[in-house]
Amino acid sequence: MPFKSLETFNTVTDRNVLALQEAKAAGRKVVGQYCIYSPLEIALAAGAIPVSLCGTKNDSIAIAESMLPRSLCPLVKSSFGFALQDSCPYLAASDIVVADATCDGKKKMYELLNDYKPVVLLQLPQIQNEDAALYWRGQFAGLVARLEKEFSVSISREKLLDAVRLTNRLRRALKGVLDLARRKPSPLSGMDILSLCFRASFMPDYEQCIALLDDIAREIANAASAEAQTECPRILLTGVPTGMGSHKVVQLLETCGARVVCIDNCTCYKKVLLQMDETRDPLSELADRYLATHCSVMSPNPHRYEVLEALARDFQVDAVVDLTWQGCQTYDVESWSVKKFVREKLSLPFLQIVTDYSETDTEQLKVRIEAFLEMLA
Amino acid sequence: MPVAGVDVGSVAAKAVILDEISLTPLGAAVLPTGWNPREAGEKALAAASADAGNVAPRFVAATGYGRVSLPFADKVVTEISCHAAGAVHLFPETGVVLDIGGQDSKVISTDPDGSVQDFLMNDKCAAGTGRFLQVLSGILDMDLPALGEAAAHGKPAAISSMCAVFAETEIIGLLARGVPPADVAAGVFLSIARRMRSLASRIPMRGQCTFTGGLAMSPAFRNLLAAELGVPVNVPPQPQLAGALGAALLAARISRK
Ligand code: SF4
Numbered sequence: 001m002p003f004k005s006l007e008t009f010n011t012v013t014d015r016n017v018l019a020l021q022e023a024k025a026a027g028r029k030v031v032g033q034y035c036i037y038s039p040l041e042i043a044l045a046a047g048a049i050p051v052s053l054c055g056t057k058n059d060s061i062a063i064a065e066s067m068l069p070r071s072l073c074p075l076v077k078s079s080f081g082f083a084l085q086d087s088c089p090y091l092a093a094s095d096i097v098v099a100d101a102t103c104d105g106k107k108k109m110y111e112l113l114n115d116y117k118p119v120v121l122l123q124l125p126q127i128q129n130e131d132a133a134l135y136w137r138g139q140f141a142g143l144v145a146r147l148e149k150e151f152s153v154s155i156s157r158e159k160l161l162d163a164v165r166l167t168n169r170l171r172r173a174l175k176g177v178l179d180l181a182r183r184k185p186s187p188l189s190g191m192d193i194l195s196l197c198f199r200a201s202f203m204p205d206y207e208q209c210i211a212l213l214d215d216i217a218r219e220i221a222n223a224a225s226a227e228a229q230t231e232c233p234r235i236l237l238t239g240v241p242t243g244m245g246s247h248k249v250v251q252l253l254e255t256c257g258a259r260v261v262c263i264d265n266c267t268c269y270k271k272v273l274l275q276m277d278e279t280r281d282p283l284s285e286l287a288d289r290y291l292a293t294h295c296s297v298m299s300p301n302p303h304r305y306e307v308l309e310a311l312a313r314d315f316q317v318d319a320v321v322d323l324t325w326q327g328c329q330t331y332d333v334e335s336w337s338v339k340k341f342v343r344e345k346l347s348l349p350f351l352q353i354v355t356d357y358s359e360t361d362t363e364q365l366k367v368r369i370e371a372f373l374e375m376l377a
Numbered sequence: 378m379p380v381a382g383v384d385v386g387s388v389a390a391k392a393v394i395l396d397e398i399s400l401t402p403l404g405a406a407v408l409p410t411g412w413n414p415r416e417a418g419e420k421a422l423a424a425a426s427a428d429a430g431n432v433a434p435r436f437v438a439a440t441g442y443g444r445v446s447l448p449f450a451d452k453v454v455t456e457i458s459c460h461a462a463g464a465v466h467l468f469p470e471t472g473v474v475l476d477i478g479g480q481d482s483k484v485i486s487t488d489p490d491g492s493v494q495d496f497l498m499n500d501k502c503a504a505g506t507g508r509f510l511q512v513l514s515g516i517l518d519m520d521l522p523a524l525g526e527a528a529a530h531g532k533p534a535a536i537s538s539m540c541a542v543f544a545e546t547e548i549i550g551l552l553a554r555g556v557p558p559a560d561v562a563a564g565v566f567l568s569i570a571r572r573m574r575s576l577a578s579r580i581p582m583r584g585q586c587t588f589t590g591g592l593a594m595s596p597a598f599r600n601l602l603a604a605e606l607g608v609p610v611n612v613p614p615q616p617q618l619a620g621a622l623g624a625a626l627l628a629a630r631i632s633r634k
């Protein structure tokens with residue numbers, strides 16, 4: 001990695017687990033969260049540290065399959081496996097877990113998870129309208145009450161507003177870095193983007209995270225497009241969440257000669273779209289903004305297409321790749337409509353990849369990806 | 378000047394030599410891949426060069442699963458692009474290419490110039506591929522022509538398993554219950570053809586349909602596939618060579634530049 005600020009970021013985030021444990025030893029509470037619909041701000045306003053628990057590793061899947069059906073999505077199995085084998089330091093550090101009733105696999109898994117950790121389940125509506133937003137605000141109010149009781153704190157409007165201001169700054173800082181990839185050629189690889197978002201999601205100290213991200217944005221923005229790279233096909237990756245351990249498709253795309261310039265999923269770019277209006281009632285604003293997230297569990301899911309169109313334009317992409325985890329029905333079915341939209345409305349080549357976290361299909365995926373890139377040439 | 382295409386698949390290694398300008402075939406060879414894809418590729422290329430009258434190709438394009446293990450390749454291309462180029466060269470009206478290989482099956486939508494417009498491959502599992510037939514051939518102890526012969530006369534037994542491993546158990550069970558081998562063979566042929574039809578249904582059918590890959594050598598199977606698809610199917614005289622031919626065509630295109 002050629003950038004000094006990125007190296008610093010990596011060195012600091014290598015200590016994420018330690019930093020979290022230190023904060024915990026100093027009395028801070030930790031709230032584990034699985035899904036982007038769970039608001040960071042309520043945990044922050046409770047004085048706690050929110051951390052991401054989304055399962056991205058293959059090695060916790062085998063043990064999960066002792067209880068869960070094999071045909072389930074690897075993300076659900078991986079997340080549950082960490083609870084069974086007690087091998088995730090972030091889950092271990094969590095005093096409480098906030099989860100959302102999103103897809104069927106996840107919500108039934110959370111019922112089982114309740115035996116291992118206290119789980120607060122938020123009932124996510126699956127449509128985005130005013131009634132739903134009001135209901136969702138009620139779920140958030142319930143979470144406020146629950147955390148106040150668990151942690152013996154009071155979560156005032158002021159504290160919520162402070163938290164909103166803080167996450168707005170964090171998301172702007174992250175956006176500043178991710179938007180560097182709009183440049184042609186992009187100074188960041190898809191693996192840089194993925195690793196950066198992944199590492200940032202475990203950082204307990206938000207101020208430090210913002211400062212480091214700002215440094216990266218500044219250094220790279222000022223660096224001239226140093227290496228005269230030959231321009232690779234620019235890919236917009238959309239679909240299911242990805243992290244380190246579930247990064248194989250990003251890596252394969254890049255080893256086959258493409259450049260992933262934007263990752264439209266809830267572990268990467270979807271996060272930075274959650275900009276809050278700081279002048280409104282914070283709970284209503286949080287409910288509205290979070291509910292607007294374009295996950296395939298929503299029906300219908302109109303924002304997915306609006307966002308794809310904007311990202312394809314802003315990042316000047318040459319093609320769209322839609323990633324689906326095997327067993328994920330909502331993304332798999334939606335892929336048909338996304339394909340139609342990308343081909344007909346955006347006039348861009350489209351490829352869907354259905355896979356899991358294992359390495360067993362690497363060769364087949366390579367053929368598919370290489371053939372797709374040959375098609376673009 | 379001669380150019381070459383080498384296609385090292387999981388079952389066989391194939392090579393084709395073409396004249397770079399006229400694109401006339403000068404020589405070809407097919408050999409079993411065995412355990413060493415690199416050696417198989419070398420031998421197939423040597424055999425094809427000998428077949429062409431001991432020429433030394435000036436540009437070699439490699440494709441197939443063994444494509445990256447060939448040190449002599451000047452260019453590496455996927456079998457998707459190669460089968461498309463080969464099929465359109467052989468049948469210029471081609472709009473859709475069906476290929477059933479040893480480990481996967483694919484449906485490719487092609488442009489008139491032989492380039493790929495869209496493609497689909499079967500997912501992870503081996504159902505509906507040549508591997509499926511290998512299993513059957515092992516259990517019944519019949520080779521492909523004999524299986525085809527049997528399948529053409531049998532009354533298709535219902536095979537419900539999608540997976541090659543489970544299908545093996547199912548086939549053994551059917552035989553144990555006294556179902557005639559010909560009916561089992563017919564059942565397996567039908568299930569492969571149906572998998573192919575369902576893959577093909579996800580791609581718009583336009584132009585003619587061309588069927589390549591080793592399984593296309595079985596007249597019984599290609600009749601069944603045409604019946605399932607409801608359209609006539611072109612089959613080249615040596616369908617297993619289509620990938621190597623496509624590679625040679627791409628080699629010619631690059632080397633002429
Ligand atoms: S894809 Fe949807 S359900 Fe899955 S983590 Fe993201 S927002 Fe939650």
Ligand code: SF4
Nearest residue numbers: 073075103240325328
């Ligand atoms: S990828 Fe799909 S199945 Fe898996 S957790 Fe997300 S929404 Fe559920």
